[in-house]
Amino acid sequence: MCKLSVLVSGVLLFSATAGAHDLVAPPWRGQEGTTYEEWRFDDDINPAVPEVINNLYGQATATITIGDLGEGWLYDLLGGSQTGYWDLGGEGGQITLDIDNRPEPLPYKEIWLQVTYYVGISVAPIVDVPGADLLSTQTILVEEDIFGGWFLDQTVWRIEPNPPYEQIILMSDVSGGSVVDQIVVDTICIPEPASIGLLVLGGLMVLRKRRQKR
Numbered sequence: 001m002c003k004l005s006v007l008v009s010g011v012l013l014f015s016a017t018a019g020a021h022d023l024v025a026p027p028w029r030g031q032e033g034t035t036y037e038e039w040r041f042d043d044d045i046n047p048a049v050p051e052v053i054n055n056l057y058g059q060a061t062a063t064i065t066i067g068d069l070g071e072g073w074l075y076d077l078l079g080g081s082q083t084g085y086w087d088l089g090g091e092g093g094q095i096t097l098d099i100d101n102r103p104e105p106l107p108y109k110e111i112w113l114q115v116t117y118y119v120g121i122s123v124a125p126i127v128d129v130p131g132a133d134l135l136s137t138q139t140i141l142v143e144e145d146i147f148g149g150w151f152l153d154q155t156v157w158r159i160e161p162n163p164p165y166e167q168i169i170l171m172s173d174v175s176g177g178s179v180v181d182q183i184v185v186d187t188i189c190i191p192e193p194a195s196i197g198l199l200v201l202g203g204l205m206v207l208r209k210r211r212q213k214r
Contacts, residue, residue: 021116021182023140024154028188030054033102039183041084044073058100058165062183067093067172081143082150085118085181088125093172095125095180099165102189106162110135113155114184115170120148123176128169132157150181162189 022038029036037060038052047061066072070089076082088094101109111132117124135156142150159166168185172178 021114021142021152022184023142023152024112024114024138026112026186026188029186031188033189033191035060035099035101035185035187037097037099037183037185039097041073041086041180041182043084046073055100057102060097060099060185063096063098064088065092065094065096067091067177069177070172082116082118082181085179087122088170088172088178088180090172090177091174093178095170095183097166097168097170097183097185099168099185099187101165101187102162103164104162104189106189106191108158108160109162109166109187109189111157111159111166111168112186113157113168114152114182115155115180116142116150116152116182118148118179118181119151120145121177122179123173124151124153125170125172125178125180127153127155128171129157129159130167130169131163132159132166 028034035055035057036053037050037055039048039062040051041048042051047063050060053060064086067089068091070093071087073084073086075084086095111129113127113129115125115127135158137153137155140152140154142152166187170178170180170183
C-alpha cells in the first residue's frame with residue numbers, strides 16, 4: 001500500500017459540462033519528460049485505450065474487472081448529464097491502468113490523477129499507486145442530481161526513483177460499489193540535479209550572448 005506523506009483535503013464546488021472533467025491540469029503538461037492520458041470510456045472496449053493521449057514513451061491501457069452485482073459499461077443510466085461509465089459493482093471490481101513512461105533512471109516521478117465517480121447509490125473508488133507516496137488530494141463536485149452527484153478526486157503522487165512505467169489501481173468499494181466516469185493521468189519525470197544545473201547554465205549563457213551583442 002502507498003505511504004501517506006502530506007495530505008491536503010477539501011471539497012470544492014465546480015459547474016462543468018458533460019465530459020469536461022479535466023479540471024486540475026498541471027502547469028507542466030506537454031513539456032519534455034511528461035505524459036498525458038484521458039479515459040472518457042465512450043464505449044465498452046476492455047481493455048480500454050485513452051481517448052486522448054500524449055505519450056512519447058509507449059502505450060497506456062485500462063483493464064476493467066467487474067465485481068459483485070456490477071452492471072459493467074453503461075451509457076446514461078444514472079442521473080445528470082454524464083454518459084459512458086463503468087459500474088464496477090462491489091467486491092472484486094477494479095480498473096487497472098498500465099502506463100509506459102520515460103525509461104531513464106531519474107530521481108523521481110510525479111503523478112497527477114483525476115478520477116470522476118458517482119456518489120449516491122455508489123461511493124468513491126479506492127485509489128492505489130504501488131510504490132508511490134500520496135502528496136495531496138482534493139474533491140470537486142462536478143454535477144448534482146436528485147439521487148446524489150458526480151464528484152472528481154484529484155490526487156498527487158510521487159515515486160522515487162523514477163520507474164519506466166507506472167500502474168494505477170482503482171478498487172471498487174466492497175459494500176457500496178463504485179461507478180467511474182472518467183480518468184485523467186499526467187506524469188512528469190524529474191531529471192537529476194546535474195541535468196537541471198546544465199539547463200540553468202545553458203540559459204545563462206544564452207542571456208550573456210544576447211547582452212554582448214547589444
